[in-house]
Amino acid sequence: MTSTPQTPDWTALAIQIKDWAKELGFSACGITDTDLQPEEARLQQWLDAGYHGSMDYMASHGLLRARPAELLPGTLRVISVRMDYLPAAAGFATNLADPTQAYISRYALGRDYHKVLRQRLKQLGERISTQVTGLGFRPFVDSAPVLERPLAAKAGLGWIGKHSLLLSADAGSWFFLGELLVNIPLPTDQPVTQDCGNCVACITSCPTGAIVAPYVVDARRCISYLTIELKDDIPEDLRPLLGNRIYGCDDCQLVCPVNRIAPLTQEADFARRPQWRNQxxxxxxxxxxxxxxxxxxxxxxxxxxxxxxxxxxxxxxxxxxxxxxxxxxxxxxxxxxxxxxxxxxxxxxxxxxxxxxxxxxxxxxxxxxxxxxxxxxxxx
Structure with missing residues (x-):
């Protein structure tokens, strides 16, 4: 039996982790440290403005969202992963153009992504543990107070667009993000320097004007918030603006020029289920x-x-x-x-x-x- 190395070659292990991530179905993988201090002021301003609406958990977690090391004591690195979800025959135009049909955000047409990504991240952690004695790891998939987009940007997976979503030059924004917190000193990746330039397509096309400034979304006006997160009555003045969108909204992504080259998903779990066709x-x-x-x-x-x-x-x-x-x-x-x-x-x-x-x-x-x-x- 091969003995577990006590002091791995961290650079070689980082390369191996990225290979494993691709084997597990992730489209990209990057590594960053846990320092999100520059994000704390922006997060606090967003909360102070009340842009989180009725999502009380946002305020209750406070700046913990910008401090991943406090979620898992001893955390040194965050392994950030991306998994593409755009299904074939997504039917954007057909659904939006026919007001008698229901429009459902494309990410929700298949299996719940939380389950898919969490399982794969757990498997990735288990593979790493075969190479590292005493590895501590914890997977996160949009289920805990983690600023996943800033972390992914630091890990080199893309840049944050003016609609606040992560954009990748080779994948647009039709993807899910997940994180694996680990307690090992892996080498980190460099952030990308690309940005949106002068483009404001997402801001001008938002049906409810929820993108109140570049990189700032007022969730209280966002259709995804209104149809998914809000538990009370949808404000009457916003109802006509929802159109036929009954679960989420993709408008800001649909008009984004970066998404013209977005690849279709290879993940069968994200294929459009029969019950969401022409309903x-x-x-x-x-x-x-x-x-x-x-x-x-x-x-x-x-x-x-x-x-x-x-x-x-x-x-x-x-x-x-x-x-x-x-x-x-x-x-x-x-x-x-x-x-x-x-x-x-x-x-x-x-x-x-x-x-x-x-x-x-x-x-x-x-x-x-x-x-x-x-x-x-x-x-x-």
């Missing part, structure tokens, strides 16, 4: 809670629960073009009080559209009568 809002709103739980099994969508699912669809139904079927399905609703408030709002909007449609039809009929009368012989 009408009316059909989704008719799901029972049992159907919702069954059809979102293993999906990140399940985390919002049935009530918020119906709340979001009710808003989208209100935004949809007038249709008798839409009014009928809304009128049939009977259930949660919060959902009912959104249903009432949607019904009022649909009835306004019905009245406008009837008035327009009447005007069209009157125009047709006049045309016919003008064209008829005098004795007809």
């Amino acid at each position: 009408s809002l009316v059909d989704l709103f008719s799901w029972s809670e049992a159907e919702f739980l069954h059809l979102t099994e293993g999906s990140a969508i399940r985390r919002i629960g049935y009530q918020r699912w119906q709340r979001n669809i009710a808003v989208a139904l209100g935004n949809a073009p007038y249709a008798a079927a839409v009014i009928e399905c809304l009128e049939k609703f009977s259930g949660d009080a919060m959902v009912q408030r959104h249903v009432d709002w949607a019904l009022a909007l649909q009835r306004q559209k019905a009245t406008a449609a009837a008035a327009e039809l009447s005007r069209a009929q009157q125009r047709l009568v006049r045309i016919i009368q003008v064209g008829l012989p005098r004795d007809a």
Whole structure:
């Protein structure tokens, strides 16, 4: 049996770790230290402005998010990984262009990424432990107070765009990030120097104006926050801006020129599931809670629960073009009080559209009568 080396060649091990990461399905891997002190002031300003909205855990963790070494005592390095998730036949244009269909953020079309990345990071830690005596490691995937994007930027995986997402010159932003905290002195990678230049496409295209300044997002206006994180009523003034987006939003990524070269994922778990293909809002709103739980099994969508699912669809139904079927399905609703408030709002909007449609039809009929009368012989 080969003995475990007590003092590994850290440079060689870092190279080996990156090879293992690719074998485990990660698209890129970088290594950085734990110093995020420059981020602390920005984080505190963001919290002080209330941009975290009702995400109380953001404030309760405070500056701990910028201090990864406090999460796992003895941590010396953060191994940052990227996994691409853009599925083939994502159907962006089709879904967004048809207001009768539901739009779901592309990252949620497959299996819950938390489970996929966490399992692979754990395997990576176990492989490292075969080379290092007394290795301490802990994987994180968007599940603990870690500033994953600044860490990934320090590790050389990309730069932070004006929409606050990480951008990679060869992968755009259609990827997940994960971190493995370790207690070994691996050599670190250098950050990239690229940036967004003068481009402000993400800022000008945000449907709700949530990107209030370059690199600053007011979560309270972000559609992803409103449809996923917010547990209360969606503010009425923002509801019309959601359109048919019922879970998350991709607009700032869709317009980003860096994403023109983003690769498709090779990970089968992130492929679009059949239940998310060409689903009408009316059909989704008719799901029972049992159907919702069954059809979102293993999906990140399940985390919002049935009530918020119906709340979001009710808003989208209100935004949809007038249709008798839409009014009928809304009128049939009977259930949660919060959902009912959104249903009432949607019904009022649909009835306004019905009245406008009837008035327009009447005007069209009157125009047709006049045309016919003008064209008829005098004795007809």
